[in-house]
Amino acid sequence: MLKEIRPAIFVLLALTLITGLIYPLGMTLVAGSIFPAQAEGSLITRNGQVIGSSLIGQEFKDDKYFHGRLSATTTADPNDAPKTVPAPYNAANSSGSNLGPTSKALADRVKEDVDKLRSENPAQPVPVDLVTSSASGLDPDISPEAALFQVPRVAKARGIAEDRVRALVATATEGRLIGLLGEPRVNVLALNLALDAATATK
Amino acid sequence: MTVIGWIQILLFCAVVVALAKPLGWYMTRVFNGERTFLSPALRPVEAAIYWIGGVDEKREQHWLTYTVAMLLFHVGGFLIIYGVMRLQALLPFNPAGQSAVAEDLSFNTAISFLTNTNWQNYGGESTISYLVQMLGLTHQNFLSAATGIVLAIALIRGFSRASARTVGNFWVDVTRCTLYILLPLCIVYTLFLVWQGIPQTLGPYVEATTLEGAKQTIAVGPVASQVAIKMLGTNGGGFFNANAAHPFENPTALSNFIQMISIFALGAALTNVFGRMVGNQRQGWAILAVMGVLFIAGVGITYWAEASGSHVLNALGLTGGNMEGKEVRFGIVASSLFAVITTAASCGAVNAMHDSFTALGGMIPLINMQLGEIIVGGVGAGLYGMLLFVVLAIFVAGLMVGRTPEYVGKKIEAREVKMAMLAILVLPLMYLGWTAVAVVLPQAVASMANAGPHGFTEVLYAFTSATANNGSAFGGLTGNTFFYNLTLASSMFVGRFFMIVPAMAIAGSLAEKKSIPPSAGTLPTTGGLFVGLVVGVILIIGGLTFFPALALGPIVEHLAMTAGTVF
Numbered sequence: 001m002l003k004e005i006r007p008a009i010f011v012l013l014a015l016t017l018i019t020g021l022i023y024p025l026g027m028t029l030v031a032g033s034i035f036p037a038q039a040e041g042s043l044i045t046r047n048g049q050v051i052g053s054s055l056i057g058q059e060f061k062d063d064k065y066f067h068g069r070l071s072a073t074t075t076a077d078p079n080d081a082p083k084t085v086p087a088p089y090n091a092a093n094s095s096g097s098n099l100g101p102t103s104k105a106l107a108d109r110v111k112e113d114v115d116k117l118r119s120e121n122p123a124q125p126v127p128v129d130l131v132t133s134s135a136s137g138l139d140p141d142i143s144p145e146a147a148l149f150q151v152p153r154v155a156k157a158r159g160i161a162e163d164r165v166r167a168l169v170a171t172a173t174e175g176r177l178i179g180l181l182g183e184p185r186v187n188v189l190a191l192n193l194a195l196d197a198a199t200a201t202k
Numbered sequence: 203m204t205v206i207g208w209i210q211i212l213l214f215c216a217v218v219v220a221l222a223k224p225l226g227w228y229m230t231r232v233f234n235g236e237r238t239f240l241s242p243a244l245r246p247v248e249a250a251i252y253w254i255g256g257v258d259e260k261r262e263q264h265w266l267t268y269t270v271a272m273l274l275f276h277v278g279g280f281l282i283i284y285g286v287m288r289l290q291a292l293l294p295f296n297p298a299g300q301s302a303v304a305e306d307l308s309f310n311t312a313i314s315f316l317t318n319t320n321w322q323n324y325g326g327e328s329t330i331s332y333l334v335q336m337l338g339l340t341h342q343n344f345l346s347a348a349t350g351i352v353l354a355i356a357l358i359r360g361f362s363r364a365s366a367r368t369v370g371n372f373w374v375d376v377t378r379c380t381l382y383i384l385l386p387l388c389i390v391y392t393l394f395l396v397w398q399g400i401p402q403t404l405g406p407y408v409e410a411t412t413l414e415g416a417k418q419t420i421a422v423g424p425v426a427s428q429v430a431i432k433m434l435g436t437n438g439g440g441f442f443n444a445n446a447a448h449p450f451e452n453p454t455a456l457s458n459f460i461q462m463i464s465i466f467a468l469g470a471a472l473t474n475v476f477g478r479m480v481g482n483q484r485q486g487w488a489i490l491a492v493m494g495v496l497f498i499a500g501v502g503i504t505y506w507a508e509a510s511g512s513h514v515l516n517a518l519g520l521t522g523g524n525m526e527g528k529e530v531r532f533g534i535v536a537s538s539l540f541a542v543i544t545t546a547a548s549c550g551a552v553n554a555m556h557d558s559f560t561a562l563g564g565m566i567p568l569i570n571m572q573l574g575e576i577i578v579g580g581v582g583a584g585l586y587g588m589l590l591f592v593v594l595a596i597f598v599a600g601l602m603v604g605r606t607p608e609y610v611g612k613k614i615e616a617r618e619v620k621m622a623m624l625a626i627l628v629l630p631l632m633y634l635g636w637t638a639v640a641v642v643l644p645q646a647v648a649s650m651a652n653a654g655p656h657g658f659t660e661v662l663y664a665f666t667s668a669t670a671n672n673g674s675a676f677g678g679l680t681g682n683t684f685f686y687n688l689t690l691a692s693s694m695f696v697g698r699f700f701m702i703v704p705a706m707a708i709a710g711s712l713a714e715k716k717s718i719p720p721s722a723g724t725l726p727t728t729g730g731l732f733v734g735l736v737v738g739v740i741l742i743i744g745g746l747t748f749f750p751a752l753a754l755g756p757i758v759e760h761l762a763m764t765a766g767t768v769f
Contacts, residue, residue: 003256004274005274006256007255007271008277011376012275014254015344016341018381019340019344020336023389027424027426028402028404038397040403041403042401043408043420050408050410051413052420053420053450056418058410058418059414093328093443094421098558098677098678099652100557100561100656100676101515101759102514102654102762102767107768114518126519128515128520128523132524132526134447134528134529135447135552136442136448136449141529141531176206181210182533183455183536192413196413
C-alpha cells in the first residue's frame with residue numbers, strides 16, 4: 001500500500017497542472033483569439049462607453065423603455081454587512097427569488113404587479129413572464145407577448161405611433177432555433193437600443 | 203404541454219441514445235489500453251505521468267489496493283482545494299480582490315467538489331477568485347469525474363473477468379480517462395460554448411453604465427472551460443451563483459440543448475461499455491432501457507406540473523405555466539427537462555430555480571436523487587448504483603424461483619447482496635437522519651426561506667442532494683452556516699464513499715468467481731421481463747424508504763396549493 005503514496009502525490013500534481021492550469025489558461029488564449037467578442041462577455045459599447053452585455057439583462061424603470069423580467073438579485077447592505085438589500089440586475093451576484101408555489105410573499109407580490117399592469121394596459125391579458133422573477137435575476141429576454149403588452153405605454157411616453165413601436169418589436173423578436181429549440185423571445189436591451197436609435201433620427 | 207415541447211424531449215432522448223454506441227466503443231478501447239486516434243499526441247504525456255509517478259502500467263491491482271489508491275488520491279485533492287480557498291487572497295488571478303474563504307465553508311466546498319457533488323454554499327462570482335475556479339474547482343471537476351468513471355470500469359471488470367485477482371490499475375485508468383476522454387471532449391466543447399457566448403477571460407469584472415445611467419458591474423472570468431467539464435463530468439458546480447440559469451453559463455437554446463446532452467452522454471455510454479466488456483451489448487441496452495423508463499416518467503410529470511402552473515397564481519388570471527425562477531429563453535419545457543436530467547444524473551447544475559418549482563414538479567428531482575441517481579446517473583456513479591439494484595433484483599428473482607441467482611455469468615451470493623444492501627441503505631440513513639435532526643434544531647430551522655411544508659422540503663432536498671452527490675438545491679435555504687456546512691459535508695462524504703467501497707468489494711469478489719455458461723434455468727437479463735423486474739425493485743425499495751418524508755413535504759404542499767392555501 002505504501003507504494004501508492006508516490007503516485008498519489010505525483011500523478012495528482014501532474015493531472016492538476018494539466019487540468020487546473022494548462023487547460024483553462026490554454027483555452028483562454030485560444031478562445032480569446034478565435035472568438036474575442038464572446039470571450040470578453042459580448043459587451044456593447046455606445047459612443048466609446050460600455051453600456052452592458054448583450055447577454056445580461058439590465059434594469060429599466062423609465063416608461064419610455066421596455067421593461068425586463070423582475071430580478072431578485074441583492075447586494076450587501078452598506079449599513080449592516082452580512083445582511084443584504086434588493087439590488088435588481090446585480091450582475092456580480094446572480095440569484096433567483098427562491099419563493100415556492102405556496103409562498104404568501106410570492107402571491108402578494110404577483111397580485112400587486114398584476115393589478116398595476118392591468119391598469120396600465122387593460123386590453124390584453126397580463127403575460128406571466130412580466131410578473132415572475134427570472135432564475136438568474138439577469139434574464140436578458142422577455143416573451144414577444146410581454147413586449148407587445150408594453151407597446152402602448154412606450155409609444156405614449158415617446159409620443160410616437162404604436163405601429164412604429166410594434167414594428168420594432170417584430171424586428172427584435174427571435175424565434176426558436178431551427179423552429180424547434182428554445183422559446184420565442186425579445187432581447188430587452190437590443191430592443192431599447194433600436195428604439196433609441198429610431199427616435200433619435202427623427 | 204405542447205407538441206413542440208415533446209418533440210424537444212424526444213429529440214434529446216434520440217441524440218443521447220445515438221451517442222451511446224460510438225462513445226461506448228471509444229471508451230472501451232481507452233480502458234482496454236488500446237491505441238486510439240489521439241495516441242500519437244497523448245501517449246508521450248501519459249508515459250511522462252507514469253514516469254514521474256513511478257507507475258508500472260502493466261501491473262494491475264487487487265480491488266483493495268485499487269480502492270486505497272483512489273482514497274489517497276482524494277486526500278491530496280482535498281488539500282489542494284482547501285489550500286487554494288484559504289490562501290486565495292495571497293495568490294494570483296484574483297482581480298476582484300476576494301478575501302480568504304472561511305474555514306467551515308472551505309471544508310464544505312472541498313468535500314463537495316471532491317465527492318463530485320458540487321453543492322455550493324457560496325456564490326461563485328462574489329466569493330472566489332479565478333485561481334480557485336481553475337486550480338481548485340475545474341481541476342477537481344475532472345478528477346472526481348474520472349474517479350467515478352474508473353470505479354464503474356473496475357466494477358464492470360469484476361463482472362467480465364473470471365477467476366481473476368485484479369480489477370485494473372487505478373493510476374492508469376484515471377490518467378487515461380482524463381487524457382483520452384475528458385480533456386479532448388472538453389477542449390472542443392469549450393470552444394463551442396465560447397462561440398455561443400460564454401466568457402473565457404482572465405480580465406477583471408466589467409463596469410458598465412446602463413441605458414438609464416445606472417452602474418452595473420458584470421462578473422466575467424474563465425467560465426467556458428469550467429462549464430464544459432462541469433457538464434460532461436456531471437459535477438454541476440456553477441461558476442456563478444445562478445449556475446446554468448446565468449446567461450453567461452448558458453446563453454442560448456442551443457447551448458442549453460448541448461449542455462443537457464453532455465450531462466447524459468458519458469453516463470449513457472457507460473452502459474454500452476458494460477455491454478461490450480461483458481461480451482453482449484444487449485446487456486447494456488437493457489440497463490439503459492430501465493433508466494429510460496424511469497426517466498420518461500419523471501419528465502412527463504415535471505413537465506405537466508410546471509406547464510399547469512401554480513393554482514395560487516393561476517387564480518390571479520395568469521396563464522402560461524409556472525415561470526417564477528425560470529428564464530425566458532428556456533421556457534417551461536427546457537427548464538423541466540433540464541431539472542429531471544440534472545437530478546437523474548448526479549449533475550446538479552440548474553437552469554431554473556428548483557425552489558420555485560410547483561410542489562410535484564419539484565418532487566420528481568427529489569425522487570430522482572433519493573433513488574440514488576441511477577437513471578444514467580453521475581459518470582460512473584450512476585452505473586455502479588444501477589448495478590447494485592440489478593444485484594438486488596436478480597437476488598429477489600432468485601428467491602422467487604428458488605435458484606442461486608446469476609447475472610452475466612456470475613453467481614450472485616450472500617456477500618454481494620450484503621454489500622449492495624449496505625450501499626443502498628446508507629443513503630436514506632444520511633438524508634432522512636440529518637433532515638430529522640435539522641427540523642428540530644432552531645438554528646437549522648432558521649435557515650429555511652419558505653414557510654410551511656415547502657420549508658421542510660428545502661431541508662430534505664438539501665440533505666438528499668448532498669448524500670446523493672448531486673449538488674442542486676432548493677436555493678432559498680441558507681446553507682452557509684456552521685451546522686449545514688458540517689452536516690452537509692458529512693452527507694456528501696458518506697454518500698460517496700459508503701457507496702464506492704461496497705461497490706469495489708463486489709467488484710473484487712465477482713472478479714474472483716468462475717464464469718458459468720447460461721443454462722435453461724437462467725433468467726435472461728436482456729429482455730422486457732428483466733427490465734420490468736429491475737424497475738419494480740427500484741420503485742418498491744425507493745418508495746418504501748422515502749414516501750413518508752415526501753408526504754410531509756411536496757405531497758402536502760401540493761394539496762395545500764390546490765386548495766389555494768399560502769404560508
